[in-house]
Amino acid sequence: MQVKKNTVVSIHYTLKNSGDVLIQDTAGYSPESYLHGAGNILAGLEEALTGKQSGDELEVIINYPEAFGPVDEELIIDLRNKDIPGIDDLQPGDFIGLPDGREGILTEKGADYSVLDTNHPLAGEVLVYNLKIVEVRPATFQEIQAGIPMVELKACSGKEGCC
Numbered sequence: 001m002q003v004k005k006n007t008v009v010s011i012h013y014t015l016k017n018s019g020d021v022l023i024q025d026t027a028g029y030s031p032e033s034y035l036h037g038a039g040n041i042l043a044g045l046e047e048a049l050t051g052k053q054s055g056d057e058l059e060v061i062i063n064y065p066e067a068f069g070p071v072d073e074e075l076i077i078d079l080r081n082k083d084i085p086g087i088d089d090l091q092p093g094d095f096i097g098l099p100d101g102r103e104g105i106l107t108e109k110g111a112d113y114s115v116l117d118t119n120h121p122l123a124g125e126v127l128v129y130n131l132k133i134v135e136v137r138p139a140t141f142q143e144i145q146a147g148i149p150m151v152e153l154k155a156c157s158g159k160e161g162c163c
Contacts, residue, residue, distance in 0.1 A: 001136045003049045005037030008149045010135040011049075018126035031134040033149045040148060042067055045129060054136050060129045067127050068120040075118045076107070084114060 003009050010031040015024040026032055034040040036049070044067070048060040064070060081087045083098070090096060090106050096116065097103040104118035143149050 001053060001138070003036055003052050003133065003136050006139045006144050007036045007136050008033055008139050008143060009036050009049060009133060011131050011133055013129050013131040016128045016130075017122075018128060020128075023122070023127075035139055035143055035147060035149050038147045042127075049131070049133070052133055054133050057130075057132045060131065062127045062129070064122075064124050064126055067125065068122045069124075071119050071124040075104075077102075077116050077118060078113050079116055081110070081112055081114055084116075087114065 001007065010033040012026045012031050013024075014022065014027070016022050036046060039046075042062055044062040045060055048058065052058065079098075084090070084096065084106075085099065086096075087109070090109065092106055092109055094106045095103065096106055098116075102116070102118050104116045105121065106114060107117045108115040140150065
């Protein structure tokens with residue numbers, strides 16, 4: 001079956017940036033599934049997968065404007081340390097959420113002020129996906145209505161290979 005609108009597609013992939021730094025890898029895990037045509041994945045990735053079928057492997061390069069956009073300097077903010085919950089236990093590189101709903105990466109920690117980058121962590125990055133399509137199946141009515149694939153929950157005994 002070909003990948004088209006209203007199919008559930010299961011994929012394994014590695015995601016790297018243009019500097020060949022590994023960002024994510026699904027090897028050793030269950031394949032990730034999405035509902036094709038529902039906007040569950042990046043548009044460029046969905047476009048590249050359209051028409052492919054189970055067993056196909058491909059590399060997809062998505063430039064940052066079509067991925068998570070450029071780094072927006074206005075989203076890098078200076079905050080008073082007293083406005084950052086738990087600042088004493090935080091280090092640069094830590095992900096933090098603020099009471100007002102903003103969240104981001106602590107990039108600098110000063111004595112009185114610190115810097116929080118609220119851009120998406122992959123803003124400004126060229127993304128390189130290497131994918132293998134594991135399965136393509138028609139979506140159920142419920143999946144189409146929900147806009148996402150339904151997950152089958154299974155009990156796990158904790159034995160190796162169970163979950």
